[in-house]
Amino acid sequence: MVTQCRMDLVGDVLQSTKTRNKRCCFDHRRRQHQCTQTNTNLAEETTRGKSSNMASSSCKIPPIIPIFVCFLLLVCSVRHVHSSSSADHRQANQTLYPGEESEKLNFIRDGLKKINKPAVKTIQSPEGDLIDCVVSHQQPAFDHPRLKGQKPLDPPERPKGHNPTGTVSENFQLWSISGESCPEGTIPIRRTTEEDVWRASSVRRFGRKVRRHVRRDTSSNGHEHAVGYVTGDQYYGAKASINVWAPRVANQYEFSLSQMWVISGSFGDDLNTIEAGWQVSPELYGDNYPRFFTYWTTDAYQATGCYNLLCSGFVQTNSRIAIGAAISPTSSYSGGQFDISLLIWKDPKHGNWWLEFGPGVLVGYWPSFLFTHLQNHASMVQFGGEVVNSRPSGFHTSTQMGSGHFAGEGFGKASYFRNLQVVDWDNSLIPLSNLRVLADHPNCYDIQGGINRVWGNYFYYGGPGRNVRCP
Numbered sequence: 001m002v003t004q005c006r007m008d009l010v011g012d013v014l015q016s017t018k019t020r021n022k023r024c025c026f027d028h029r030r031r032q033h034q035c036t037q038t039n040t041n042l043a044e045e046t047t048r049g050k051s052s053n054m055a056s057s058s059c060k061i062p063p064i065i066p067i068f069v070c071f072l073l074l075v076c077s078v079r080h081v082h083s084s085s086s087a088d089h090r091q092a093n094q095t096l097y098p099g100e101e102s103e104k105l106n107f108i109r110d111g112l113k114k115i116n117k118p119a120v121k122t123i124q125s126p127e128g129d130l131i132d133c134v135v136s137h138q139q140p141a142f143d144h145p146r147l148k149g150q151k152p153l154d155p156p157e158r159p160k161g162h163n164p165t166g167t168v169s170e171n172f173q174l175w176s177i178s179g180e181s182c183p184e185g186t187i188p189i190r191r192t193t194e195e196d197v198w199r200a201s202s203v204r205r206f207g208r209k210v211r212r213h214v215r216r217d218t219s220s221n222g223h224e225h226a227v228g229y230v231t232g233d234q235y236y237g238a239k240a241s242i243n244v245w246a247p248r249v250a251n252q253y254e255f256s257l258s259q260m261w262v263i264s265g266s267f268g269d270d271l272n273t274i275e276a277g278w279q280v281s282p283e284l285y286g287d288n289y290p291r292f293f294t295y296w297t298t299d300a301y302q303a304t305g306c307y308n309l310l311c312s313g314f315v316q317t318n319s320r321i322a323i324g325a326a327i328s329p330t331s332s333y334s335g336g337q338f339d340i341s342l343l344i345w346k347d348p349k350h351g352n353w354w355l356e357f358g359p360g361v362l363v364g365y366w367p368s369f370l371f372t373h374l375q376n377h378a379s380m381v382q383f384g385g386e387v388v389n390s391r392p393s394g395f396h397t398s399t400q401m402g403s404g405h406f407a408g409e410g411f412g413k414a415s416y417f418r419n420l421q422v423v424d425w426d427n428s429l430i431p432l433s434n435l436r437v438l439a440d441h442p443n444c445y446d447i448q449g450g451i452n453r454v455w456g457n458y459f460y461y462g463g464p465g466r467n468v469r470c471p
Helices: 042-049 064-076 086-093 100-115 194-199
Strands: 006-009 037-040 121-124 130-135 186-190 223-235 237-243 256-264 272-280 291-297 339-346 353-357 361-366 378-388 415-423 429-431 436-439 446-452 456-462
Touching (some): 100 194, 223 415, 223 446, 237 256, 237 378, 272 339, 339 415, 378 456, 436 446, 436 456
Parallel strands (some): 006 037
Antiparallel strands (some): 130 186, 223 378, 237 339, 237 415, 256 272, 272 291, 339 353, 353 361, 415 456, 446 456
């Protein structure tokens, strides 16, 4: 049996006798999980927590803010349109002129040679993934002209106020259940298959978000959000603990994700973003497992950036975490609650943006030269959930966000973000002073925020999608 980290929350007060129970325990006979299970007295949290500056998606904020955020979210969204399987693609391709299908197949295989690097060792994951152990300086990032011939950088200075302690397990993914690991000097990379590429809405843009025209006056592009955000300052990073679930995604044309966005630019063609969190994306991965992912772009998703390690960009330094691999365990309704802690921050010395998982486990970094505006700082940070609503059969999708339950159900039932922080100009982690929350379709997915001494800034969010109030 896996034992989990425990934290006790009673209203806004952390009892000193329960502080001793805030520890991580590990079962070495099976596997170690980077997780947090939180127990709370829901009745006391409800009565006391609501007095701590609770906010909701219906809070009164200046009209320009929702317009501003909705426009950003439109730019950040993805339109997923694809076929159900590689077999469907091949069947459709039978109508192509002679040679066209073979040309497409050759294009795919040439692309796979660039993505899938020679493996020192390969590990079979229970859900079907193949994890290749690749020499660290041969990973896709070092195909970039600015990185050719180089090796990953040494760890940077951590933000002040971030004091990781204790032993931490990186084994929070299904592929590590067997106890297999990659040798020193290599990194684990989820192998990309021909089937992965055939599923994509655009073979030539595989691993990237789809470009499209963005209008400022509408949010009816099929993407729906429930987010907390801060703006109006200079940000050099962000941190949050993100509750992990396995939401139901209604069809292969849709996805559900929970992530952080670190953002800069004019919100036009020069938009810069760095993104990390978990997602369920049948198109990208071929299944419904929640997976740890990253993304970046420097031109509003037009020609730069990609998911995970599917292009030259993000430099991975960790030998135990596979970006794009399935997360285990996940939370359950009225049961165990698990979250992953992510920190993104700008190295004051070299200017690169680093990603850390849990207390002290460095995953890797985005080189500063990838960006324009983010070479300096971010102008907005967002946290929250996003789904695609393709309106199957003319109705709102039943794709779930978070746990699939509304924010009002609270701990153990609704999904949450907690301990939200940002990094300031002095490389210090500080609490949020002006967190706002917004749901653009609150009858389908909503959000409620608050603050207390244990969770700091937090919010509950999510929903079931289609229901009596969301037809």
